[in-house]
Amino acid sequence: MVLPCICRAKCLISSQLVLRNINALKSLFNYLTQETENKDGECYFYRNVFSKIKVTKEKVTANSRAKKISSVVLSDNEIDEFLHFVKFEYEKYLTTRQKSVFLRDKERDIAIISMLLGSGIRVSEIANLLIHDINFKKEQIDIIRKGNKEDTVLVLPSALAALEDYLKIRTERYKTATSMHYVFVTKYQGIAQPISVRAIQNLVGKYTKAFNSQGNALNSGKGLSPHKFRHTFASEWIRTGGNLVLLRDQLGHSSIETTTKYTNLSAAEGKKVIDKMDESRK
The missing domain is CATH 1.10.443.10 (Intergrase catalytic core)
Structure with missing residues (x-):
């Protein structure tokens, strides 16, 4: 009975970690394509390759979120x-x-x-x-x-x-x-x-x-x-x-x-x- 709960918790942590990493890379590439400049005044990249990656946010009830806080x-x-x-x-x-x-x-x-x-x-x-x-x-x-x-x-x-x-x-x-x-x-x-x-x-x-x-x-x-x-x-x-x-x-x-x-x-x-x-x- 305990094992499924442990596996579910591990999967939840893993999915959250993946989501954070993807969002971090999106922010990084947004910065490199929008704000940075090289010596010629151009951005380092012209296209944010992570912008089209879609992520699904986990749905959490208000009570569950409040309990965590x-x-x-x-x-x-x-x-x-x-x-x-x-x-x-x-x-x-x-x-x-x-x-x-x-x-x-x-x-x-x-x-x-x-x-x-x-x-x-x-x-x-x-x-x-x-x-x-x-x-x-x-x-x-x-x-x-x-x-x-x-x-x-x-x-x-x-x-x-x-x-x-x-x-x-x-x-x-x-x-x-x-x-x-x-x-x-x-x-x-x-x-x-x-x-x-x-x-x-x-x-x-x-x-x-x-x-x-x-x-x-x-x-x-x-x-x-x-x-x-x-x-x-x-x-x-x-x-x-x-x-x-x-x-x-x-x-x-x-x-x-x-x-x-x-x-x-x-x-x-x-x-x-x-x-x-x-x-x-x-």
Whole structure:
């Protein structure tokens, strides 16, 4: 009985992997035929040989999709516990050298995590955030979306407070030049450089792995990512009664259909509705 389930899971993973590879090649050839230029100012290729390859997306119900998202989002308590761990517990498990590096980056890392959880923006958008993009008074930031589109989003005041704490030590700690306009930086060979998307992904993974290793039950021991923080923000928005259209704008979705996947997140809420319906019929 177990074997067919295992085979089905393997086939599903394989088909998803093939689909991702095809889409990656489509994007690559689109880039080579549309955007790149050789020394003569011509694109490297004249035809996208992958453009005619048709792929069939797997059909997934809203409930199934919501269940998958629910398994990776943090509850309110988990958010508080995770941030508390990074702020006060993590350094206790480090060597002297590791602790030195952590203390240098502590305010920065807490600000990054808080901003991701407090705005729902993408990891690329936080990596490319500039100093003049921040408006503390209006509690919002200007960002560059996919397709190089400019947008403005709101940020939780608590996340902006963490950002302010980081900005207070940024210049002295990282020796940033006045020409360095990127908000989040790192030190490479003693010089301040913009932090990369991969570096942000790695630091999030590092803290969640450490959090789980200390016996915490964060998502059954699964690691998190900046994108899962995005899911967490969106699900919390819906749970607290947030408007779906405003959430679409906050997340930068091009279609409301993409945003609706967050409306089916809570199985517990669904159970409450069923119980109330049953009670009314008695």
